[in-house]
Amino acid sequence: MTGNETPRGPVDSSRIPRYAGPATFARLPRLDEVGRADVAVVGVPFDSGVSYRPGARFGGNAIREASRLLRPYNPAQDASPFALTQVADGGDIAVNPFNINEAVETVEAAADDLIGTGARLMTLGGDHTIALPLLRSVAKKHGPVALLHFDAHLDTWDTYFGAEYTHGTPFRRAVEEGILDTSALSHVGIRGPLYGKQDLTDDEKMGFGIVTSADVYRRGADEVADQLRQRIGDRPLYISIDIDCLDPAHAPGTGTPEAGGMTSRELLEILRGLASCNLVSADVVEVAPAYDHAEITSVAASHTAYELTTIMSRQIAAAREENEGK
Numbered sequence: 648m649t650g651n652e653t654p655r656g657p658v659d660s661s662r663i664p665r666y667a668g669p670a671t672f673a674r675l676p677r678l679d680e681v682g683r684a685d686v687a688v689v690g691v692p693f694d695s696g697v698s699y700r701p702g703a704r705f706g707g708n709a710i711r712e713a714s715r716l717l718r719p720y721n722p723a724q725d726a727s728p729f730a731l732t733q734v735a736d737g738g739d740i741a742v743n744p745f746n747i748n749e750a751v752e753t754v755e756a757a758a759d760d761l762i763g764t765g766a767r768l769m770t771l772g773g774d775h776t777i778a779l780p781l782l783r784s785v786a787k788k789h790g791p792v793a794l795l796h797f798d799a800h801l802d803t804w805d806t807y808f809g810a811e812y813t814h815g816t817p818f819r820r821a822v823e824e825g826i827l828d829t830s831a832l833s834h835v836g837i838r839g840p841l842y843g844k845q846d847l848t849d850d851e852k853m854g855f856g857i858v859t860s861a862d863v864y865r866r867g868a869d870e871v872a873d874q875l876r877q878r879i880g881d882r883p884l885y886i887s888i889d890i891d892c893l894d895p896a897h898a899p900g901t902g903t904p905e906a907g908g909m910t911s912r913e914l915l916e917i918l919r920g921l922a923s924c925n926l927v928s929a930d931v932v933e934v935a936p937a938y939d940h941a942e943i944t945s946v947a948a949s950h951t952a953y954e955l956t957t958i959m960s961r962q963i964a965a966a967r968e969e970n971e972g973k
Protein backbone atom coordinates (compact mmCIF):
# COMPACT_ATOMS: atom_id res chain seq x y z
CA MET A 648 0.00 0.00 0.00
CA THR A 649 1.17 3.51 -0.68
CA GLY A 650 0.20 6.28 1.71
CA ASN A 651 -2.67 7.38 -0.54
CA GLU A 652 -4.86 4.32 -0.32
CA THR A 653 -7.25 3.76 2.54
CA PRO A 654 -6.73 0.36 4.14
CA ARG A 655 -9.67 -1.97 4.10
CA GLY A 656 -10.42 -2.77 7.73
CA PRO A 657 -12.36 -5.46 9.58
CA VAL A 658 -16.07 -6.20 9.18
CA ASP A 659 -18.08 -3.77 11.33
CA SER A 660 -19.30 -5.82 14.30
CA SER A 661 -22.03 -3.28 15.11
CA ARG A 662 -23.69 -4.15 11.77
CA ILE A 663 -22.80 -7.75 11.11
CA PRO A 664 -22.77 -10.03 14.14
CA ARG A 665 -19.32 -11.14 15.17
CA TYR A 666 -20.21 -14.78 14.97
CA ALA A 667 -21.47 -14.60 11.37
CA GLY A 668 -19.47 -15.81 8.41
CA PRO A 669 -16.13 -17.58 8.08
CA ALA A 670 -13.39 -16.46 10.45
CA THR A 671 -10.41 -14.40 9.39
CA PHE A 672 -8.04 -12.91 11.94
CA ALA A 673 -9.86 -9.99 13.64
CA ARG A 674 -12.50 -10.15 10.84
CA LEU A 675 -9.99 -8.57 8.49
CA PRO A 676 -10.24 -8.96 4.73
CA ARG A 677 -8.50 -11.86 3.06
CA LEU A 678 -5.24 -11.05 1.34
CA ASP A 679 -6.70 -12.03 -2.05
CA GLU A 680 -9.44 -9.44 -1.53
CA VAL A 681 -7.00 -6.56 -1.06
CA GLY A 682 -4.14 -7.63 -3.35
CA ARG A 683 -1.28 -6.92 -0.98
CA ALA A 684 -0.78 -6.18 2.68
CA ASP A 685 1.67 -4.38 4.94
CA VAL A 686 1.10 -7.02 7.59
CA ALA A 687 -0.05 -10.48 6.51
CA VAL A 688 -1.53 -12.82 9.11
CA VAL A 689 -0.90 -16.40 8.00
CA GLY A 690 -1.64 -19.78 9.51
CA VAL A 691 0.66 -22.80 9.43
CA PRO A 692 -1.42 -25.88 10.29
CA PHE A 693 1.50 -28.16 11.12
CA ASP A 694 2.25 -30.17 14.25
CA SER A 695 4.34 -33.09 13.09
CA GLY A 696 7.31 -31.73 15.06
CA VAL A 697 5.87 -32.20 18.55
CA SER A 698 7.41 -34.32 21.31
CA TYR A 699 4.25 -34.77 23.41
CA ARG A 700 0.59 -33.88 22.84
CA PRO A 701 -0.34 -33.20 19.21
CA GLY A 702 -3.02 -30.79 18.02
CA ALA A 703 -1.34 -27.44 17.29
CA ARG A 704 -2.24 -27.92 13.62
CA PHE A 705 -5.67 -26.62 14.66
CA GLY A 706 -4.22 -23.59 16.48
CA GLY A 707 -4.37 -21.03 13.70
CA ASN A 708 -8.06 -21.50 13.06
CA ALA A 709 -8.85 -21.52 16.79
CA ILE A 710 -7.04 -18.19 17.13
CA ARG A 711 -8.97 -16.79 14.16
CA GLU A 712 -12.26 -17.90 15.78
CA ALA A 713 -11.32 -16.32 19.13
CA SER A 714 -10.19 -13.13 17.38
CA ARG A 715 -13.76 -12.33 16.28
CA LEU A 716 -14.13 -10.30 19.49
CA LEU A 717 -11.13 -8.02 18.91
CA ARG A 718 -11.99 -4.37 18.28
CA PRO A 719 -10.28 -1.97 15.91
CA TYR A 720 -8.84 0.53 18.43
CA ASN A 721 -6.03 -0.63 20.72
CA PRO A 722 -6.03 1.76 23.72
CA ALA A 723 -2.91 0.20 25.26
CA GLN A 724 -0.89 1.41 22.28
CA ASP A 725 -3.20 4.30 21.35
CA ALA A 726 -3.51 3.05 17.79
CA SER A 727 -6.00 1.67 15.27
CA PRO A 728 -3.69 -0.86 13.64
CA PHE A 729 -6.03 -1.82 10.82
CA ALA A 730 -6.59 1.81 9.82
CA LEU A 731 -2.91 2.80 9.87
CA THR A 732 -1.84 0.12 7.40
CA GLN A 733 -3.33 -2.71 5.39
CA VAL A 734 -3.47 -5.81 7.56
CA ALA A 735 -4.99 -8.86 5.89
CA ASP A 736 -5.44 -12.57 6.49
CA GLY A 737 -3.30 -14.53 4.06
CA GLY A 738 -4.93 -17.89 4.84
CA ASP A 739 -2.90 -20.98 5.57
CA ILE A 740 0.39 -22.28 4.24
CA ALA A 741 -0.58 -25.86 3.36
CA VAL A 742 2.29 -28.14 4.37
CA ASN A 743 2.94 -31.89 4.18
CA PRO A 744 2.13 -33.44 7.58
CA PHE A 745 4.04 -36.63 6.70
CA ASN A 746 7.39 -35.07 5.77
CA ILE A 747 8.88 -32.56 8.19
CA ASN A 748 11.78 -31.56 5.94
CA GLU A 749 9.45 -30.85 3.07
CA ALA A 750 7.10 -28.92 5.38
CA VAL A 751 9.99 -26.75 6.58
CA GLU A 752 10.91 -25.99 2.96
CA THR A 753 7.30 -25.15 2.07
CA VAL A 754 6.99 -22.70 4.96
CA GLU A 755 10.24 -20.99 3.97
CA ALA A 756 9.20 -20.65 0.32
CA ALA A 757 5.74 -19.31 1.21
CA ALA A 758 7.26 -16.84 3.69
CA ASP A 759 9.75 -15.73 1.02
CA ASP A 760 6.86 -15.00 -1.35
CA LEU A 761 4.94 -12.95 1.22
CA ILE A 762 7.98 -11.08 2.54
CA GLY A 763 8.98 -10.47 -1.09
CA THR A 764 5.81 -8.38 -1.51
CA GLY A 765 7.03 -6.15 1.33
CA ALA A 766 4.73 -7.64 3.97
CA ARG A 767 5.69 -8.31 7.57
CA LEU A 768 4.37 -11.64 8.81
CA MET A 769 2.20 -12.38 11.82
CA THR A 770 2.23 -16.16 11.73
CA LEU A 771 -0.19 -18.34 13.69
CA GLY A 772 1.11 -21.86 14.36
CA GLY A 773 1.38 -24.69 14.28
CA ASP A 774 4.08 -26.10 16.51
CA HIS A 775 7.38 -24.36 17.21
CA THR A 776 9.24 -26.16 14.40
CA ILE A 777 7.93 -23.49 12.02
CA ALA A 778 9.96 -20.70 13.63
CA LEU A 779 13.08 -21.97 11.83
CA PRO A 780 11.90 -21.53 8.23
CA LEU A 781 10.25 -18.23 9.19
CA LEU A 782 13.55 -16.97 10.63
CA ARG A 783 15.42 -18.13 7.53
CA SER A 784 13.10 -16.12 5.37
CA VAL A 785 13.29 -13.00 7.55
CA ALA A 786 17.11 -13.24 7.64
CA LYS A 787 17.26 -13.30 3.83
CA LYS A 788 15.72 -9.85 3.88
CA HIS A 789 17.26 -8.30 6.99
CA GLY A 790 20.41 -10.31 7.71
CA PRO A 791 20.78 -11.97 11.13
CA VAL A 792 17.96 -10.76 13.37
CA ALA A 793 17.57 -10.20 17.10
CA LEU A 794 15.30 -12.84 18.63
CA LEU A 795 12.94 -12.47 21.53
CA HIS A 796 11.57 -15.90 22.38
CA PHE A 797 8.72 -16.29 24.89
CA ASP A 798 8.44 -19.90 26.03
CA ALA A 799 8.51 -22.23 29.01
CA HIS A 800 11.14 -24.19 27.05
CA LEU A 801 14.55 -23.31 25.67
CA ASP A 802 13.91 -24.97 22.28
CA THR A 803 17.68 -25.04 21.77
CA TRP A 804 17.97 -28.79 22.16
CA ASP A 805 19.87 -30.74 19.50
CA THR A 806 17.74 -33.61 18.17
CA TYR A 807 14.81 -35.84 19.12
CA PHE A 808 14.94 -39.43 17.83
CA GLY A 809 17.70 -38.20 15.54
CA ALA A 810 15.40 -35.61 13.97
CA GLU A 811 16.90 -32.13 13.49
CA TYR A 812 13.67 -30.30 12.82
CA THR A 813 11.33 -30.55 15.80
CA HIS A 814 9.54 -28.12 18.07
CA GLY A 815 12.29 -28.45 20.68
CA THR A 816 15.17 -27.58 18.34
CA PRO A 817 14.41 -24.59 16.05
CA PHE A 818 16.65 -22.05 17.77
CA ARG A 819 19.75 -24.26 17.90
CA ARG A 820 19.36 -24.81 14.16
CA ALA A 821 18.91 -21.06 13.64
CA VAL A 822 22.10 -20.27 15.59
CA GLU A 823 24.01 -22.95 13.63
CA GLU A 824 22.79 -21.44 10.38
CA GLY A 825 23.98 -17.96 11.36
CA ILE A 826 20.57 -16.36 10.86
CA LEU A 827 20.35 -14.89 14.36
CA ASP A 828 22.22 -11.89 15.73
CA THR A 829 23.84 -13.64 18.69
CA SER A 830 24.39 -10.37 20.54
CA ALA A 831 20.62 -9.98 21.05
CA LEU A 832 18.97 -13.30 21.89
CA SER A 833 16.62 -13.67 24.84
CA HIS A 834 14.23 -16.26 26.18
CA VAL A 835 11.41 -15.05 28.44
CA GLY A 836 9.17 -17.24 30.60
CA ILE A 837 11.59 -20.16 30.98
CA ARG A 838 10.83 -22.64 33.78
CA GLY A 839 10.43 -26.29 34.53
CA PRO A 840 12.59 -29.38 34.49
CA LEU A 841 15.41 -29.84 31.96
CA TYR A 842 17.31 -32.91 30.77
CA GLY A 843 20.43 -31.70 32.59
CA LYS A 844 22.36 -28.62 33.65
CA GLN A 845 24.24 -28.84 30.35
CA ASP A 846 21.07 -27.61 28.59
CA LEU A 847 21.64 -24.22 30.23
CA THR A 848 25.36 -24.18 29.48
CA ASP A 849 24.75 -24.99 25.81
CA ASP A 850 22.04 -22.36 25.57
CA GLU A 851 24.27 -19.69 27.10
CA LYS A 852 27.09 -20.58 24.70
CA MET A 853 24.73 -19.98 21.81
CA GLY A 854 24.32 -16.44 23.13
CA PHE A 855 20.94 -16.56 24.83
CA GLY A 856 20.03 -14.60 27.93
CA ILE A 857 17.25 -16.00 30.11
CA VAL A 858 14.44 -14.20 31.89
CA THR A 859 12.62 -16.87 33.87
CA SER A 860 8.91 -16.69 34.62
CA ALA A 861 9.86 -16.10 38.28
CA ASP A 862 12.04 -13.14 37.17
CA VAL A 863 9.01 -11.65 35.43
CA TYR A 864 6.94 -12.07 38.58
CA ARG A 865 9.64 -10.60 40.86
CA ARG A 866 10.79 -7.71 38.67
CA GLY A 867 7.57 -6.88 36.90
CA ALA A 868 6.72 -6.44 33.25
CA ASP A 869 7.95 -2.85 32.87
CA GLU A 870 11.43 -3.52 34.19
CA VAL A 871 11.75 -6.68 32.09
CA ALA A 872 10.62 -4.82 28.96
CA ASP A 873 13.12 -1.99 29.66
CA GLN A 874 15.97 -4.46 29.96
CA LEU A 875 14.95 -6.33 26.80
CA ARG A 876 14.63 -3.08 24.86
CA GLN A 877 18.14 -2.10 25.83
CA ARG A 878 19.50 -5.44 24.67
CA ILE A 879 17.62 -5.30 21.36
CA GLY A 880 18.33 -1.66 20.50
CA ASP A 881 17.39 -0.81 16.92
CA ARG A 882 18.26 -4.21 15.45
CA PRO A 883 15.66 -5.90 13.26
CA LEU A 884 13.71 -8.00 15.74
CA TYR A 885 11.76 -11.24 15.40
CA ILE A 886 9.43 -12.19 18.26
CA SER A 887 8.45 -15.84 18.61
CA ILE A 888 5.78 -16.61 21.19
CA ASP A 889 5.12 -20.14 22.34
CA ILE A 890 1.78 -19.82 24.12
CA ASP A 891 3.10 -22.22 26.79
CA CYS A 892 5.12 -19.28 28.13
CA LEU A 893 1.83 -18.63 29.94
CA ASP A 894 0.83 -20.59 33.00
CA PRO A 895 -1.47 -23.54 32.20
CA ALA A 896 -4.18 -21.55 34.02
CA HIS A 897 -3.85 -18.90 31.30
CA ALA A 898 -3.15 -21.32 28.46
CA PRO A 899 -4.29 -24.88 29.10
CA GLY A 900 -4.65 -25.57 25.38
CA THR A 901 -1.10 -26.48 24.52
CA GLY A 902 0.98 -29.60 24.04
CA THR A 903 3.76 -29.34 26.65
CA PRO A 904 2.34 -27.37 29.60
CA GLU A 905 4.58 -26.41 32.56
CA ALA A 906 3.40 -25.09 35.94
CA GLY A 907 4.46 -21.71 37.28
CA GLY A 908 4.17 -19.58 34.15
CA MET A 909 3.49 -15.96 33.33
CA THR A 910 0.04 -14.45 33.30
CA SER A 911 -1.46 -13.21 30.04
CA ARG A 912 -1.41 -9.72 31.57
CA GLU A 913 2.36 -9.93 32.07
CA LEU A 914 2.92 -11.12 28.51
CA LEU A 915 0.76 -8.39 26.98
CA GLU A 916 2.40 -5.71 29.13
CA ILE A 917 5.91 -6.79 28.18
CA LEU A 918 4.96 -6.68 24.51
CA ARG A 919 3.51 -3.19 24.86
CA GLY A 920 6.77 -2.14 26.50
CA LEU A 921 8.56 -3.20 23.30
CA ALA A 922 6.42 -1.07 21.00
CA SER A 923 9.40 1.04 19.92
CA CYS A 924 11.45 -1.96 18.74
CA ASN A 925 11.93 -2.63 15.02
CA LEU A 926 9.67 -5.68 14.84
CA VAL A 927 10.04 -7.22 11.38
CA SER A 928 7.85 -10.31 11.86
CA ALA A 929 6.43 -12.49 14.62
CA ASP A 930 4.75 -15.77 15.38
CA VAL A 931 2.38 -17.19 17.99
CA VAL A 932 2.64 -20.97 18.15
CA GLU A 933 1.69 -24.10 20.09
CA VAL A 934 -2.02 -23.38 20.60
CA ALA A 935 -3.65 -26.83 20.70
CA PRO A 936 -7.40 -26.29 20.99
CA ALA A 937 -8.28 -29.89 21.91
CA TYR A 938 -6.90 -29.25 25.43
CA ASP A 939 -8.40 -25.78 25.70
CA HIS A 940 -11.44 -24.75 27.74
CA ALA A 941 -13.78 -21.89 26.89
CA GLU A 942 -11.20 -20.57 24.38
CA ILE A 943 -8.92 -19.45 27.26
CA THR A 944 -5.79 -20.17 25.25
CA SER A 945 -6.97 -18.98 21.87
CA VAL A 946 -8.31 -15.74 23.35
CA ALA A 947 -4.90 -15.12 24.96
CA ALA A 948 -3.21 -15.94 21.65
CA SER A 949 -5.52 -13.66 19.68
CA HIS A 950 -4.77 -10.72 21.98
CA THR A 951 -1.07 -11.51 21.78
CA ALA A 952 -1.18 -11.46 17.97
CA TYR A 953 -3.21 -8.23 18.15
CA GLU A 954 -0.50 -6.46 20.20
CA LEU A 955 2.22 -7.71 17.83
CA THR A 956 0.21 -6.62 14.79
CA THR A 957 -0.31 -3.21 16.37
CA ILE A 958 3.42 -2.78 16.94
CA MET A 959 4.20 -3.63 13.30
CA SER A 960 1.40 -1.49 11.92
CA ARG A 961 2.44 1.56 13.93
CA GLN A 962 6.02 1.26 12.79
CA ILE A 963 5.10 0.89 9.13
CA ALA A 964 2.87 3.96 9.41
CA ALA A 965 5.59 5.96 11.20
CA ALA A 966 8.21 5.02 8.60
CA ARG A 967 5.83 5.98 5.80
CA GLU A 968 5.17 9.35 7.40
CA GLU A 969 8.86 10.01 7.79
CA ASN A 970 9.45 9.13 4.10
CA GLU A 971 6.64 11.35 2.95
CA GLY A 972 8.04 14.22 5.00
CA LYS A 973 11.29 14.02 3.04
Ligand SMILES: N=C(N)NCCCC(=O)O
Pocket residue numbers: 698699775800802814815889891903933
Ligand atom coordinates in the same frame (compact mmCIF):
# COMPACT_ATOMS: atom_id res chain seq x y z
N1 LIG B 1 8.37 -26.04 21.97
C1 LIG B 1 7.65 -26.62 22.87
N2 LIG B 1 6.44 -26.24 23.15
N3 LIG B 1 8.10 -27.66 23.59
C2 LIG B 1 9.39 -28.23 23.47
C3 LIG B 1 9.43 -29.37 24.43
C4 LIG B 1 10.49 -30.32 24.11
C5 LIG B 1 10.52 -31.54 25.01
O1 LIG B 1 9.63 -32.35 24.91
O2 LIG B 1 11.46 -31.65 25.76
Ligand SMILES: [Zn+2]
Pocket residue numbers: 798799800889891892903933
Ligand atom coordinates in the same frame (compact mmCIF):
# COMPACT_ATOMS: atom_id res chain seq x y z
ZN1 LIG C 1 7.22 -24.39 24.89
Ligand SMILES: [Zn+2]
Pocket residue numbers: 775798800802814889933
Ligand atom coordinates in the same frame (compact mmCIF):
# COMPACT_ATOMS: atom_id res chain seq x y z
ZN1 LIG D 1 8.50 -23.66 22.04
